[in-house]
Amino acid sequence: MTGLLAIGFLIAASLAIGVYGVRAARTTPDFLVASRRVGGGWNAMAIAGEYVSAASVLGLAGLLLKDGIGTMWYAVGFTAGYVAVAALVAGPMRRSGAFTVPDFAEYRLASTGVRRLCGLVVLVIMWLYLVPQFKGAGVVLQLVSGTPYWVGVVLAGLVVSGSIAMGGMRSATYVQAFHYLVKLAFIAVPAVFLVVRAGAETRARALEPVTVPDGWSRPLLDIGDAGYPLLSTWSVLLATTLGAVGLPHVVMRFHTSASARAARRVAVMVIALLGVFYLFPVVYGLFGRVLTPHLVHQGATDTVAVVLPGEVAPGTLGGLLTALVAAGAFAAFLSTSSGLLLALAGGLSHDLFGSGLSRLRLAVAAGAFVAVLLSLPAAHVDINVMVGWAFAVAASTFCPLLVLGIWWPRLTLPGAVCGLVVGGVSATGAALASVAGTYASGLLTVLLAQPAAWTVPLAFATMVGVSLRWGSPPEGATRAVLRLHAP
Template structure:
């Protein structure tokens, strides 16, 4: 019950901060991007808070228990993505004035059809990403209170949509910043306590290298026998995917200038690097103290189960409550960001109806959450990080090439972008679905189906480049590109 109390307190605090920020959220810019008044420090905290999802808090340790140390490459890729964001995307994206990826496509290519195509891909990525978040909420609530899985999922959908409907992005910024701190403290403090209480033998056993594939610092997917290929494919998906995730890209329009956008991305690397030191502790100790999870049961629960298994009594209960609240914060802030991006796609880029901005956006939030909840109900058995990995692979095979070529190459044409996007989304979702359905023989085929980024990303880039070369870009394309790199905001009056 301590766990329920902690989650309740977290929800109450989030709501308070949300209400504090709600007053100004009356217009669409406020709702979507907080009218670009957010301070850089809060922005970096909020981006990290939104980004550190159930995949990082629960999924990383869970997958580590199952597949080994190499799982941590996911975390490295999640962080490395912000190097790509800082270097290739953040500044120019901020200068384009686009809120969202569909907006950017419209700015750069001048085509409503591309905008709609991008909006559809936004929906695919956001739903793929939302399902594991809701799954995490269902699992955590089940663990701390014994309610059935579906109760947690439905409750999560309700809480997230209501908090967004009330506040929008302006409040979400502060709530998400707060959630980063909650996640960091509530994962780090129990990790340190557990390490201390494991005793010398426990620690030695956790750090013992045995001769199994588990101890190899490479990611071997489904015992494919191709660990380096699998590691590289995951790295490509996570690193390039982060640079194409719609809710991440959207965040950078809340910075004041292009320069600030880049610097915020660097701060995010610091915050993520700090956070990702801790999930490994749960994976390592989980292997020693809760080995049964790896064979039977849900490995995604290890972070929440471990404190109780190691420390019976009050201390175990308190630590469990802390971790559960941290996990809930993870799923809350990430899914509110995801849902906002999803709703933006639904209401701005896809709909043709004449309803006014904020009302339509609220409707889209509710609709998006409903679909995500329905999709999450049968997903209880799927690993969180597998689904999140697919979302990253789709983003890496679609929006990453679009943004990188759109920002750095004037030759991109509408036909080229459309062909590349379609090729990327079909190849990556097709491969992911095939890996779930087909029982492929072991080896590199398994890797390239389960984690397809290694071939779908080059494919999307190649198609986008090749088809663009067949046509000619419009005359104004060069100016559209140059504008993204012209330092207008350095000299602007403050």
């Protein structure tokens, strides 16, 4: 019950801030528009708030409990992505004026047709990313209120599309920034409490390497216990680092920065914010192994962060802490999904169907509906694994498009199109094949479960190869590229 109250309070606060974000400003002699630009710090917090998803709040702890300490490579990759963003895309994207990746494709390739393909890719990435968010919300609501999983998922779909309809699409920056703080506080406070309350013996046991299951304490990611820990780790690192570059809803946030310089600096601030945040999920995973090992057998490891405080401190205090984590997880769900849904709706109505004016609300509803449908059978797929796929697809499609588009004037339209298709089909296909069956070969298992290791180079090579062989760069390509870097 406390959990539901906390979540209700969170939703109300978010709506209030959404209204306050576009607050009325009476004209006074001191009224300065310039000073009302979003400051870098706020923007960085908003980006981090939108980026730290259910995957980070629930999924990392859950996967850590299940697969071992190596899971933290996901977190390292999520953070490292912003080094690549700062170095490769933030500044030039801001100078291009593009709001979305399809916008950038049109800017650089001088073709409106390519928008449609990009819109399709946006849809694939966003749905792959939305499903784990909805799963997280369903799991949390199930835990705090005892409703069946599907009720939680449907409810989450209603809440997020409702909050977007009630003005969430108008001014999200401060809401997202608020959600970052909520998530940080609500994951950090119970974590510190856990460490203090658990007692010296539990603390020591949590830090003790274990031999069962095999490799749990080895800080590498051995996907599917296939026996290729380094390859798996590198593939995950490639996917998460380069995926962050190509995530459509992340790219959009840099449009809010006042200048290219500001955009770059914001990306650096995000690294710091993420680094602080990712110190905490590891606490839940380590203590979960000592205190709630039964979750592994129940296949419910994604719930560990919510369950754990109750285990350590039964009664009101535990209930309160559980409510905190639940609200934090719900904030993660709400902010990430509304960002994702908006990007998805934009891609659906604006790019894919080219309907000039707003079918946006309809697209939001349709996007949420499909995401809910896809989430219903996904109750037992790990949150973090699905998020990994979304990143892998982004890394194999939009990352090469943006990086080559910004830094290589020779990129041609046929090259970009072929690369997008090859990268998108191979990465999505691998993920689907990985869900569909089990494979005898360990190497094959790894390369299908986390395909970035081969799909990213393949996509880059296709774009470069086709560009060199066919077509010439669009008219004014050199000018378009140079403008992205001119101070």
